[in-house]
Amino acid sequence: MSSGRFLDKSLKVDWFFLFLTLCLMVCGVLLVYSATNNEKVVFYETFWFRQIIYFVCGSAIAAGIVFLRLDWLKRMVVPMYVAALILLVVVLFFAGDVVKGAGRWIDLGIFKLQPSEFAKIAYLLTISYWLSRHPVSLFKLKSFVVPMLLFIVPFALVLKQPDLSTALVFIAVTYVGFFFAGLTLTDMFLLASPLLSVLFSHSQTTMFQVLWGLLICAVVFSLVRRRLPKILTVLFLVVNIFAGYASSMAWNMLQPHQQKRVNTFLDPMSDPLGDGYQVLQSLTAIGSGGLKGKGFGHGTQTNLAFLPEEHTDFIFSVLGEQFGFMGCAVILVLYFLFLWRATSTCKLFSDPFITLITMGASTIFLFHILVNIAMTIGLMPVTGLPLPFLSYGGSFALTCMVLVGAILCMRFQGHRQ
Amino acid sequence: MFNKSDNESVQNRNWNVLVYMTAVFVLFVILLFRLYSLQHTHYDENFQRSENNRLRRVELVAERGFIYDRNGEILVRNRPSYQIALQALNLPRKKADRDSIFNTLLHIVDKDGKRMFDSLSLDTAFQRTRWIKNRPIRILEDASPEQVSIIEEHSEKLPGVVTLIESRRAYPYGTLASHVLGYTSEISEEQLKLPEYENYSQGDRIGQKGLEQFYDQEFRGTNGVKVVEVNASGREISQVKGVDSKAPIPGLHLVSTIDLKLQKVAEEAIPDTARGALVAIDPRNGEILAMVSSPRLDPNIFSLKKRERNKGWAQVALDSLRPLTNRAISGTYPPASVFKLVTAGAGLEYGVLSEFKHYPKSCTGGFQYGARYQKCWGSHGNLNVVNAIRLSCDVFFYQAGLDIDMTRINEFGRRFGLGEKPLGVDIPGEKAGWLPDSVSFNQRNKRLGWRWARGLILNLSIGQGQIVTPLQQAVLVGSLATNKGVYRPHFMKELRDSEGNVVRKYEPEIVRSGKMKESTHRILMAAMDSVVNHPGGTGKRGRVPDIRVGAKTGSGEWKKGEKTHAWYAAVAPLDNPEIAVAVIMEAAGGGGAVSGPIARKVLMAYFGKEDKK
Incomplete structure (x- = not known):
């Protein structure tokens, strides 16, 4: 099989994509093994073995999904969405298991269901279906009403759990969804500008103030160029300026202990007792790996159990310590190729539903990858988002495989149409 | 495959995908830069840190x-x-x-x-x-x-x-004031589950009992x-x-x-083998100057090695004399004749008694009430209220009690700190007392089937049947003497930080009104004075040279055939009260004879007097 054949657009299955997925899964199992192999238990109780089981189950489910026809998928939208909401409500009010202070699970005896994972998939399906039939435009504000309603309900329910990081996944999916449902790059910039305003004006140094000034200029420029309805123009300007001033004003109104809490969230190193300790350990682990790493199974930091969540949220530090910069780079390249193949799927078809599903699924992957890695290397606050394919965890492994199945399905079913 | 209008949107879409992947590329490059800086630029320090091991x-x-x-x-x-x-x-x-x-x-x-x-x-x-x-x-x-x-x-x-x-x-x-100070020990599993120990963790040593427990948060500081x-x-x-x-x-x-000197004297005055308690309090602000509960325990055993600690613990926990109880605040006793001050006070306050009122029945050694003949401990003849208190004559108070009625007596007692509401001293374990009247008596004894009868007033008016703690007793005589309100008894004078700055001062707080008519006050004071300083007074063994001490003795009956509980409650100087002392010795005999000398030692020490030898 030549490489040309390997990437052939007429193939119903993207073999390269499958191969990348397999590579990532193997890496994941190896890392989970090296992070937890100091525990002497029977092999079928080890984390790595259970992870294999999850992947096998996930692959079976993904294989099943490939054969779902697109019109069936579209018919499943409403029931899936309603079921997801019901589950979210159930977990909110009748949370069975309280892990780490937040009830996010429904215990089904043999399996702990995490409704927010299911909701991610259901929401992706729903918003893609809606946006594929009703493109949005900033010139038609009504077009945003239904998508925002679809978004706000599961978002609020997940936020209430409270699970901020998963709630942010919903924002990312919606944001990218709008991009592929009619908004231009300028629109995307305008939508993101209030957030940037808050970020830039948070710290009151000259550099950030200059940056904020430039941002406002860019916003004005974009608004002039886009000739949006007057009301929107005013709104964007007001929101940006308000976000800039209000955030610093609100900041000064906070009590010192509240400021400290926010600071701890933004800069974990300021709290060596809690999150900072984990991040410090993670940085030490990754940094001590050097360019080539300490070698498989020779990670001193991880094997000495300094990292409390080493096999779940901090699996990337295990990688960094044992395989160094090379290993990290290889994994990042794998992720990049994976995302490239995933997004390429939509290029084969004109159906906006396929586009939205593939781009949304890619975004879920991308968001997890970015947030998790940035967290382990101290660029972002510590949140509980796992790393796709590498982190240990049944629910999330299944979610990943379902998304992989969805991407494969788009290509397979798209060709049948 | 695509039609024309599709073509434009498809091109647009493909352009967007390219933008998307470019953004991904940029973000990944940022991550790689950061990784490179960690793993190459800062490699040495990170490696050193992980090698030198383990933060x-x-x-x-x-x-x-x-x-x-x-x-x-x-x-x-x-x-x-x-x-x-x-x-x-x-x-x-x-x-x-x-x-x-x-x-x-x-x-x-x-x-x-x-x-x-x-x-x-x-x-x-x-x-x-x-x-x-x-x-x-x-x-x-x-x-x-x-x-x-x-x-x-x-x-x-x-x-x-x-x-x-x-x-x-x-x-x-060692054992000095051990019940007041308390001790520390590792936090127990049960305590960890309680909400008030929320921010404690396993292995913390926390205060148990006494001041150590009550002010644990203040003592702990911040780790x-x-x-x-x-x-x-x-x-x-x-x-x-x-x-x-x-x-x-x-x-x-x-x-x-606490006054260490006074506390030492008090501890020496009560032998460790005896069961008893002593409270010395400043009635002007509620400061407790000394508090003894006997038998004592040595809190040092709780700081020892486990094995020795367990041995010491077994010893105190299994002792039949119950050294773990702080009798001064958790011991509940009948107030005995000390309560006659309350009966007399209520009578004077409500105008039933007066300075010169004599009852027709004089004391001939007992009192006939209905079919019952209630004894007195002597025959005292016909007395007025002052002399009745001086001689602690029961017959006078039988008649007075019947005249005044329990509700009024109890009301007067509650004004001065007796009763069912604890005084709120700042160490844990304070028990409440009880001043029975017809309602609460019936309620409490429902299961036993006892009913209130008027004849009970006879016993109650001489202090048999109520429940008080030694602390309440000291507060009672103290506030009777000051007539300026009952201050909350407390041990905390001030809290200081490690540099000696005062962080918090205890503000004296009035918890009961503690006021009576001036005439009532005068007569009661005269009576308390006569108990100590007049011939035949029951409290003459508590006399202190040059100081006008007022007192009331009591001998509480608690079990047939056993010696009585010996009460002695004194206050001095009567004109301007500075200290009130209550002493109880369990099953030790008459109050004036047994507890009087103990209270005297404390008062002597307080006023800096020494016996000539």
Whole structure:
């Protein structure tokens, strides 16, 4: 099989994509093994073995999904969405298991269901279906009403759990969804500008103030160029300026202990007792790996159990310590190729539903990858988002495989149409 | 495949996908830059840190605050205590190496040739290192300096065995005021589950009983933390820079109202074998100057090694004399004849009695009420109220009680601190008293089927049947003498931080009205004066030269055939009261004879008098 054949657009299955997925899964199992192999238990109780089981189950489910026809998928939208909401409500009010202070699970005896994972998939399906039939435009504000309603309900329910990081996944999916449902790059910039305003004006140094000034200029420029309805123009300007001033004003109104809490969230190193300790350990682990790493199974930091969540949220530090910069780079390249193949799927078809599903699924992957890695290397606050394919965890492994199945399905079913 | 209008949107879409992947590329490059900076530029320091091993977060336990007496004498301080412990992270991972450490420890002997560790507890500790990774596991508690130096000599062969310094409580005066001070011990499983111990964690030493418990939050201070690097055998090398460390904030010192000199005198006056209690209080503001409960216990036993601690604990817990109870606030007794002050006060206040009122029935040794003949302890003839108190004549008060009625008597008693509401002293365990009337009597004795009868007033008016604590009794005579309100009795004078600045001062607080008519006050004072200073007064053994002491004795009957509880409640000087003392000796005899001299010793010490020998 030549490489040309390997990437052939007429193939119903993207073999390269499958191969990348397999590579990532193997890496994941190896890392989970090296992070937890100091525990002497029977092999079928080890984390790595259970992870294999999850992947096998996930692959079976993904294989099943490939054969779902697109019109069936579209018919499943409403029931899936309603079921997801019901589950979210159930977990909110009748949370069975309280892990780490937040009830996010429904215990089904043999399996702990995490409704927010299911909701991610259901929401992706729903918003893609809606946006594929009703493109949005900033010139038609009504077009945003239904998508925002679809978004706000599961978002609020997940936020209430409270699970901020998963709630942010919903924002990312919606944001990218709008991009592929009619908004231009300028629109995307305008939508993101209030957030940037808050970020830039948070710290009151000259550099950030200059940056904020430039941002406002860019916003004005974009608004002039886009000739949006007057009301929107005013709104964007007001929101940006308000976000800039209000955030610093609100900041000064906070009590010192509240400021400290926010600071701890933004800069974990300021709290060596809690999150900072984990991040410090993670940085030490990754940094001590050097360019080539300490070698498989020779990670001193991880094997000495300094990292409390080493096999779940901090699996990337295990990688960094044992395989160094090379290993990290290889994994990042794998992720990049994976995302490239995933997004390429939509290029084969004109159906906006396929586009939205593939781009949304890619975004879920991308968001997890970015947030998790940035967290382990101290660029972002510590949140509980796992790393796709590498982190240990049944629910999330299944979610990943379902998304992989969805991407494969788009290509397979798209060709049948 | 695509039609024309599709074509434009498809091109647009493909362009968007390209933008998307470019953004991904940029973000990934940022991540790679950061990784490169960590793993190449800062490789050396990161590698050194991980090699030098293992950052450790060390909790710096804040020094517990001391307790002082009112003149600045230390009542409770801390002493260093060495703990030998296993640090799980630094133990070798190979089983053979662990076993060799185990054997080395097992064969270490101290000066006398005795083994320092026993194999069972050592084995348990090694088992626990498998589960508890992040904190040391103690294998020898409160080790002596010699034991520590022996371990240090062997430290080469013992990676993972560390010596820790803790601070433990020391009570330099031993049993002195032990019930007031309380003791400290490791927090128990049950306490950890309670909401009020939310921010405590396992292994914390917390105050139990007394001031140690009541002011535990203040004594504790705030623990600090530092991140240190330790070498492979668990010894500290240096503090990590760049991460904030927090210095511990030492706990507050408590300056108590206790007067060490007075407390000592009081402790000496009550033998440890006797059961009894003493409370000395300043009625002008509620400061408790001395409080004794006998038998005592030595709180130092709770700071000892486990084995010795358990021995000491078994001794006090199983003692039939119940040394753990603070009788001064948790002991409940009949107030006995001391209560006659209340009966008389109520009578005068409501105009039923007056200075010159005599009852028709004079005391001939008893009183006929219906079919019952209530005895008096002597025959006192016909008396007025002052003399009735002086001689503690029951017959007078039988008649007075019937005249006044219980509700009025109880109302008067509650005004001065008696009754069902505890006074709110700042150590835990205070019991409430009880002033029965027809309603509460029937209610409490429902199960027994006893009913209120008017004849009970006879007993109640001379103080048989009520329940009071020694603290209430002291507060009663004190506030009767001041006539300016009942102040909440307390031990905390002020809290000071480690630099000696006063952080909090106790504000005296009136908890009961404690006021009566001036005429009532005058007559009661005359009566209390006569008890001590007039011929034939029952409290003459409590006389103090040159000081006008007022008092009332009591001999509480509690069980047929046993000696009575000996009460003595005194206040001095009567014109301007500064100190009130209540003494009870359980089953010791007559109040004036047994407890009077004890109260006298305290008063003598307070006024700086000495007996000529």
